[in-house]
Amino acid sequence: MKYEVLVQLKGEVLDPEGRAIQETLKSQGFHGVASVQVAKRYVLDIPGDADQSEKIATEISQKYLANPVAQTFSVKRLPS
């Protein structure tokens, strides 16, 4: 199974990269973009039982890929 993990800053934490992109978009005429959030994408390939591998993907995300102090994450199973 392949799992896509997205890690990004929590909403209340300043995301300077997202803000820089949003300001550039605005300068290019895209005034309607209220904000941009940047995320880091990891794809984990974990062969085996689906329930078990999803648990492993979530555990890895919680313990390693995201730092809960300032980041959130989501785990999504990718179509095989």
Added chain:
Amino acid sequence: MIQGSLNLESLRVGVVQFPGSNCDVDCVDSLNRHYGIKSKYIWHTSSTIGDVDLIVLPGRFSFGDYFRSGALASHSPVMQSVKKFADAGGAVLGICNGFQILVETKILPGMLLHNEKLQFICKPVFIKSQSSRPLKIPIAHGEGRYFADQNVLNHLEKNNLVAYRYCDENGEVSRESNPNGSLQNIAGVYSENRKVLGMMPHPERACDLLLGGSADGKEILDDFLKRIAL
């Protein structure tokens, strides 16, 4: 070599080396030339730190700063021993990348995020503690923006655990004197027992006027070493 009545020469210091550390020699040199301390190096794969009074986690790019600064180093074998050592009351000084490793290991609270303006900043800045004058110390980091949630910030403030704040040369703590967007201008924090200090600026690089135009870093090392040697 001897500060007051304290014999710092006998302090047993271990300086941890990770792949990509490059301020390890600066730390060993500063501690040796100014305090007569003979440090030993500890490689990151070591699962023991031996008999030491102080662990130094030096700066720069452990593991190439991949993933998140300090995150890969925080899972190395030596850090499990360093965490046990700190939990048992051992003294740890983490500078720059060492501070990032301390927060990723959860020895200190908070997190260090990309600088507000996304640039790597390498320049001398001023910082001060509650009792010090403004001290001129260099910073060199891309991820130094201190962040913690409001509860943690309140706790740090209430218990005087903010070790250093960015300020200007007159000691004023302001938005303008904050180089990286750190919350409340925080440049360094202490653990609850004040035996662990993590800070982004590099005091070890500012111990000799000849080597960087400021010897203010020595005041920071003096203060910390005296505290842990008591």
